[in-house]
Amino acid sequence: MEHGFPIRDLTPIADGVVRCVVEAPRVARHALPGQFVIVRVDVGGERIPLTVSDLDEPSGTITLVVQAIGASTQRLAAKRPGETLADVLGPLGAATEIEPYGRVVVVAGGVGAAIALPVARALAGAGNEVVGVVGARTRDALVLIDEMGSVCDQLLVCTDDGSAGRHGLVTDALSDLLDEGGVDHVFTVGPIPMMSAVAELTRSAAIPTVASLNPIMVDGTGMCGGCRVRVGEETKFACVDGPDFDAHLVDFELLATRNRAYRVFEQCRMAELADG
Amino acid sequence: MAELSKRERMAMSRTQMPTRDPAGRAATFDEVNLGFNTGLAVLEASRCLNCKRATCVEGCPVGVRIDAFVAHVAAGDISAAAAVVRDDNALPGVCGRVCPQEAQCEGACVLGNRGRPIAIGHLERFVADWALDHDEAPEATPPTGKRVAVVGSGPAGLACAGDLARAGHEVTVFEALHEIGGVLVYGIPQFRLPKDIVAAEVERLGSLGVSFETDVLVGPAVSLEELRDEEGYDAVFVGTGAGLPRFPGIPGEDLIGVYSANEFLTRVNLMKAFDPGAETPVYDLAGRPVVVLGGGNTAMDAARTALRLGGDPVTVLYRRTDAEMPARAEEVAHAREEGVDFRFLVSPIEFRGDDGWLGSVVVQAMELGEPDEWGRARPMPIDGMTEDVACDVAIVAIGNQPNPILAKATPGLETTARGTVVVDPETGATSIPGVFAGGDIASGGATVILALAAGRAAAAAIDAWLGADPS
Ligand SMILES: Cc1cc2nc3c(=O)[nH]c(=O)nc-3n(C[C@H](O)[C@H](O)[C@H](O)COP(=O)(O)OP(=O)(O)OC[C@H]3O[C@@H](n4cnc5c(N)ncnc54)[C@H](O)[C@@H]3O)c2cc1C
Ligand SMILES: Cc1cc2nc3c(=O)[nH]c(=O)nc-3n(C[C@H](O)[C@H](O)[C@H](O)COP(=O)(O)OP(=O)(O)OC[C@H]3O[C@@H](n4cnc5c(N)ncnc54)[C@H](O)[C@@H]3O)c2cc1C
Ligand code: SF4
Ligand code: SF4
Ligand code: FES
Numbered sequence: 001m002e003h004g005f006p007i008r009d010l011t012p013i014a015d016g017v018v019r020c021v022v023e024a025p026r027v028a029r030h031a032l033p034g035q036f037v038i039v040r041v042d043v044g045g046e047r048i049p050l051t052v053s054d055l056d057e058p059s060g061t062i063t064l065v066v067q068a069i070g071a072s073t074q075r076l077a078a079k080r081p082g083e084t085l086a087d088v089l090g091p092l093g094a095a096t097e098i099e100p101y102g103r104v105v106v107v108a109g110g111v112g113a114a115i116a117l118p119v120a121r122a123l124a125g126a127g128n129e130v131v132g133v134v135g136a137r138t139r140d141a142l143v144l145i146d147e148m149g150s151v152c153d154q155l156l157v158c159t160d161d162g163s164a165g166r167h168g169l170v171t172d173a174l175s176d177l178l179d180e181g182g183v184d185h186v187f188t189v190g191p192i193p194m195m196s197a198v199a200e201l202t203r204s205a206a207i208p209t210v211a212s213l214n215p216i217m218v219d220g221t222g223m224c225g226g227c228r229v230r231v232g233e234e235t236k237f238a239c240v241d242g243p244d245f246d247a248h249l250v251d252f253e254l255l256a257t258r259n260r261a262y263r264v265f266e267q268c269r270m271a272e273l274a275d276g
Numbered sequence: 277m278a279e280l281s282k283r284e285r286m287a288m289s290r291t292q293m294p295t296r297d298p299a300g301r302a303a304t305f306d307e308v309n310l311g312f313n314t315g316l317a318v319l320e321a322s323r324c325l326n327c328k329r330a331t332c333v334e335g336c337p338v339g340v341r342i343d344a345f346v347a348h349v350a351a352g353d354i355s356a357a358a359a360v361v362r363d364d365n366a367l368p369g370v371c372g373r374v375c376p377q378e379a380q381c382e383g384a385c386v387l388g389n390r391g392r393p394i395a396i397g398h399l400e401r402f403v404a405d406w407a408l409d410h411d412e413a414p415e416a417t418p419p420t421g422k423r424v425a426v427v428g429s430g431p432a433g434l435a436c437a438g439d440l441a442r443a444g445h446e447v448t449v450f451e452a453l454h455e456i457g458g459v460l461v462y463g464i465p466q467f468r469l470p471k472d473i474v475a476a477e478v479e480r481l482g483s484l485g486v487s488f489e490t491d492v493l494v495g496p497a498v499s500l501e502e503l504r505d506e507e508g509y510d511a512v513f514v515g516t517g518a519g520l521p522r523f524p525g526i527p528g529e530d531l532i533g534v535y536s537a538n539e540f541l542t543r544v545n546l547m548k549a550f551d552p553g554a555e556t557p558v559y560d561l562a563g564r565p566v567v568v569l570g571g572g573n574t575a576m577d578a579a580r581t582a583l584r585l586g587g588d589p590v591t592v593l594y595r596r597t598d599a600e601m602p603a604r605a606e607e608v609a610h611a612r613e614e615g616v617d618f619r620f621l622v623s624p625i626e627f628r629g630d631d632g633w634l635g636s637v638v639v640q641a642m643e644l645g646e647p648d649e650w651g652r653a654r655p656m657p658i659d660g661m662t663e664d665v666a667c668d669v670a671i672v673a674i675g676n677q678p679n680p681i682l683a684k685a686t687p688g689l690e691t692t693a694r695g696t697v698v699v700d701p702e703t704g705a706t707s708i709p710g711v712f713a714g715g716d717i718a719s720g721g722a723t724v725i726l727a728l729a730a731g732r733a734a735a736a737a738i739d740a741w742l743g744a745d746p747s
Contacts, residue, residue: 224539257632
């Protein structure tokens, strides 16, 4: 059976990060900011969640921004336009709640900027004043800076090594913004320690904060329960109840632990890939 | 075979299903039951008394004409038997393998009271497998020009699609996952239901003209309204099944090592994690203690799968006793033969672990009390009696709730407090005209044959509705 989702474009946009434009008309028609797809790169491959970073309904395409950190994402990054992704299922998860909050800070780390971009755009569209805070290890790892700049009223760039923007962490920049006052809402997405640190900062300032979580998933349709996260006193399935949750209630430590469950297996797969 | 007297027939013992050797099979995912050959099938069928009032047929939820097909087998006319079976059951090769026969057809067989009911399931399986090898292309029906969308490709959806296609309607099955078959591919393991059996049945539907679109989550990816107004479907059947695994709601259930049976079985069956080259991981079970919570078919499948991945020991923890276990008798017997341990009258109260990884489960000892509203003895905790059972992996198989996604995305689709879709029990009609539903999404977790029956009933109702529909 001829099946698959044609890749229209695939371009490196930062160190180890590609932008992949793929035909998935049903997703392109319905996806909202914050929603994601489950992709199988090849027949026989695993199912991995990736956020819909952008879409173009007329051409039926969606844009995925992918950091090649493991076996599946590296296979995806090695594809060429004209080839296909075996499966693209979506849109999945609940869309990010977009309301006129007032002044909103969007804090994104690394490839999280790709997830933050449609959210920042929608927040701006809903009349919010949007301040983007985007960080990465180093200049070459920053993604979608121009795009974020064009949708945010103000954009603060941070790098760990000072090679671009402010020398320091996104939480340093956020901390200053909170000191200045006037922040009504925070949205954050990126590495777990970063989101956890953002939540700690805004907790003391009592500013509503939403984090987009990235647990390990299988089906993405609420069937397996593998993506469960602890939020307040409740167990939630991130693929149907999330991926966005109240950052002040999320158990980030548990999320970080659960995401390490298959580390040994993943490293073996990577080693095999490297050996060819 | 010469004509046997009734007396001679009743003296014969039940023909045993040849199985793989328990010691060897617990290391492979190959099918345990090897199937009858023609000789064994004819021998077994010749025991049938051809009762005037065939109680076996009454015991089958879809009324397969067992007396008729078994008589054909006894006469050696497998082709005629296949025609009967095919007519009455959309997935005979599946049902012959997975129906709880002892509670249905075989339970109602008159020979049952002597402990030797006709092996109806094994015979149905034999006939179905024979038919797959000797299949002729099904004849095409003149197209009606009506289009039906079937949502979900489990037994309910497949049975519905088959009947509608035979009636000449153009049918598309939409499935969220990347493979067709629902629980038959992601839940029930290979060693009980080989995937090529399911694939062959699906292929047969394809040759009837049914189209399949995988990777479509109906609701979020396309609404029922869009299917009707924009994609031109005249009616919809919803067979989205059970999803949402239940957890016991006890401390520690988020520890690494605690799986839902759905996740564990999906990783192994759908994602082929048993294959060393697979890209989807499953926790390394080799030489590690595994516990399974529950007593149904799902629990047996999880336990036997864990055993095949090297779990040692693998222990089923069930809160009632042997007698109350809802699993098929054959699965329990096979599990025992293969070396699965059983502990009855225990209920988990806490998972414990270090560094986020599971190390043990604390269980509470139970005793059977008064019957509950279903007449099953209610397990009651015995005060102060708890025990810590070591385990690296715990697989929770205590049931599922209906998959909520489609209902959430479909305003006007009436559901019960439990989340099942409300349907007319005869027709499967829902609160939305032209939308029908059946299977686990309407009944709650049930069986393959009941899902199939609901799919067929809905197909008949949809056919009638389309005939009456002037548009
Ligand atoms: C809702 C959601 C949206 C996501 N959106 C994007 C996106 O837009 N772009 C993107 O690049 N990634 C995104 N991710 C993360 C992405 O799914 C993982 O990076 C991917 O599954 C890794 O697969 P792999 O086989 O390449 O790596 P693996 O070999 O599986 O893992 C490599 C390393 O990544 C870690 N890891 C594994 N799974 C995850 C995970 N789910 N999240 C974070 N780290 C993980 C592992 O612990 C390991 O250290 C998203 C995750 C979720 C849950
Ligand atoms: C491990 C296990 C073992 C079992 N063993 C037995 C047994 O031995 N005997 C027996 O009789 N029964 C058994 N059962 C029960 C039996 O499998 C189910 O009752 C039966 O499969 C229900 O069929 P269904 O068609 O209603 O749904 P399912 O088989 O659950 O199929 C539903 C399908 O719909 C898809 N879907 C859901 N939502 C959407 C959507 N919005 N859009 C598109 N697709 C969607 C799902 O991905 C799935 O593929 C077992 C169940 C399990 C889990
Ligand atoms: S469908 Fe199931 S219950 Fe009916 S005859 Fe076949 S095995 Fe028995
Ligand atoms: S009840 Fe038993 S013996 Fe009688 S017709 Fe049915 S299968 Fe044969
Ligand atoms: S990924 Fe399976 S339930 Fe969320």
